Amino acid sequence: MSDNVTYMNSDPNGLAAMLGGLIEANLQAHPERARLLDRPATFAITATDADVSVTIHLGDGAVKVANGVRGHPHVSVRGSSEDLIGLSSVPLRMGQPDVMSKEGRAVLGKILKGQVKVRGVVMQSGRLRRLNELLSVM
Amino acid sequence: MATFPSEEWLNEYVGLINDSPDYREAAATWEGDVTYVFEAEPDNGVPRDLYAWLDLWHGACRGSRYDVPAEEGGAAKFVIRAPYTRWKEVIRKELDPVKGMMQGKLKLKGDLPTIVRYVKAANVLVNLAGSVPTEFVDETA
Helix, strand or coil, X not given: CCCCEEECCCCCCHHHHHHHHHHHHHHHHCHXXXXXXXXXXXXXXXXXXXXEEEEEEEECCEEEEEECCCCCCCEEEEECHHHHHHHHCCCEECCEECCCCHHHHHHHHHHHCCCCEEECXXXXXXXXXXXXXXXXXX | CEEECCHHHHHHHHHHHHCCHHHHHHXXXXXXXXXXXXXXXXXXXXXXXXXXXXXXXXXXXXXXXXXXXXXHHCCXXXXXXXXXXXXXXXXXXXXXXXXXXXXCCCEEECCHHHHHHXXXXXXXXXXXXXXXXXXXXXXXX
């Protein structure tokens, strides 16, 4: 397990356990990704079909994972459980879904159709890139 | 019709896995055993936790064992556990397994990046459980 990730609730919800666990495993397998944790960023992620949310805060080399939406996130992502999982397995180019890949185009299509809602795509693109890289299993 | 949970049910399930072209394709490169833990619900006919182990390899199930000891079942590469009635919801297709994990209704132990890479295979695997003609232990006379 990675020492970088702290769960703010004694009983993390399923989404918090899954995303926190994914970040922990990725940091262990790719220690170079720890550079993504230095500057502050807060993300809210909601699985709309499961009615469950999580807040992920990065900063000072650490990740804090909390149940629900807390504070004022820089970026928020809302989508179905399956779509959120899909975001982690899409090939990335420069930290964004690679539109040259079938999976990348599928994600873009879902965003354009509003099936996956991302707030902060333009104004917070650097932070969003860091989130994508932290969660990517590719 | 096989009763869930039982060895007969598990054997029928394994047969469906090995007959499934969808699973063969989605899990073509999967390597790793999986244990399902059906957690005890004495009032519903499951007096203790039951561990069902599946040896999954390259799109097929090479072997299975029902009611393995907890320490053996828990040592599998991936362990999915939930109370009996949650499994019943999954088998009846009333609960989507990915959604159930997000809600914490199904608990997963194992390498999460691997599960995410094989989420389609995992979905096929769980959906096949819903194709086994099943009688539930708490509904048997």
